[in-house]
Amino acid sequence: MRSKKNILQAATELFAEKGFSATSTSEIAKRAGVAEGTIFRHYKTKxxxxxxxxxxxxxxxxxxxxxxxxxxxxxxxxxxxxxxxxxxxxxxxxxxxxxxxxxxxxxxxxxxxxxxxxxxxxxxxxxxxxxxxxxxxxxxxxxxxxxxxxxxxxxxxxxxxxxxxxxxxxxxxxxxxxxxxxxxxxxxxxxxxxxxx
Missing domain, CATH: 1.10.357 (Tetracycline Repressor; domain 2)
Incomplete structure (x- = not known):
């Protein structure tokens, strides 16, 4: 569950900074400290x-x-x-x-x-x-x-x-x-x- 919390926090920060469209899932993964595939285990799409x-x-x-x-x-x-x-x-x-x-x-x-x-x-x-x-x-x-x-x-x-x-x-x-x-x-x-x- 910690990885999910980290993903949400990283996505919130990046979406606020750059906007939804300009943020990639790889950037979210990097900031969250998880593999990009982990995002898609929790969420089907961005x-x-x-x-x-x-x-x-x-x-x-x-x-x-x-x-x-x-x-x-x-x-x-x-x-x-x-x-x-x-x-x-x-x-x-x-x-x-x-x-x-x-x-x-x-x-x-x-x-x-x-x-x-x-x-x-x-x-x-x-x-x-x-x-x-x-x-x-x-x-x-x-x-x-x-x-x-x-x-x-x-x-x-x-x-x-x-x-x-x-x-x-x-x-x-x-x-x-x-x-x-x-x-x-x-x-x-x-x-x-x-x-x-």
């Missing part, structure tokens, strides 16, 4: 190895993030206003991204190329999050805090900006000098008010 890395992240990380724990931590709380809700949403996901940076990098790099990953992500979102998100949006529309835009438009604007921030921070520019607290505040501000003066 894509099976990718799924072994990303699917547990979905099952153990993203599903709790999108489901019960996430709902309890974010969606099932009371907030004085919509800004407080957005702040909690961003801070909650920021900590998740900080703890899972390499896996998120692999996941987002490969999401566009593997339909299995897209289907899994879509299913998780539709099953565990969409209704709760709709409820929150309807609540703050009712309080007069949000424009009367379609819920899907509001949701898309929020998700695009928040996920974009996380990808830039932890995937595209993880080694830049970030002032995380300021960036979180800036993100909240422009999500809610835009970027025009």
């Amino acid at each position: 894509k099976d190895l990718l799924m072994a890395i990303t699917m547990p992240t979905l099952v153990e990380g993203v599903i709790p993030f999108l489901a019960k724990e996430f709902a309890e931590e974010v969606f099932e709380q009371e907030y004085p206003d919509f800004r407080a809700f957005i702040e909690q949403l961003i801070r909650n996901r920021f900590e998740f991204a900080r703890e899972n940076g390499k896996l998120l990098k692999i996941y987002f790099m490969e999401l566009m190329y593997h339909s299995e990953l897209r289907a899994q992500f879509s299913d998780i979102f539709m099953t565990h999050v969409k209704d709760k998100f709709d409820h929150v949006i309807d609540y703050y529309k009712g309080k007069g805090e949000l424009k009367n835009l379609p819920n899907s438009t509001i949701m898309r604007a929020l998700i695009t900006n928040i996920v974009g921030f996380m990808i830039t921070r932890f995937v595209v520019m993880p080694d830049a000098e970030w002032e995380d607290e300021r960036e979180i505040e800036f993100t909240i501000d422009y999500v809610l008010t835009g970027i025009l003066k």
Whole structure:
């Protein structure tokens, strides 16, 4: 089992550094300290190895993030206003991204190329999050805090900006000098008010 753990660790590192397509199984074997054939004893194809890395992240990380724990931590709380809700949403996901940076990098790099990953992500979102998100949006529309835009438009604007921030921070520019607290505040501000003066 140690060789399997070494293979997963080596593949995670190399996929994060070079991407799935640019990484060969011989490179993974070399970094893992095993023969290349050992990889194929555990995984039929390189894509099976990718799924072994990303699917547990979905099952153990993203599903709790999108489901019960996430709902309890974010969606099932009371907030004085919509800004407080957005702040909690961003801070909650920021900590998740900080703890899972390499896996998120692999996941987002490969999401566009593997339909299995897209289907899994879509299913998780539709099953565990969409209704709760709709409820929150309807609540703050009712309080007069949000424009009367379609819920899907509001949701898309929020998700695009928040996920974009996380990808830039932890995937595209993880080694830049970030002032995380300021960036979180800036993100909240422009999500809610835009970027025009």
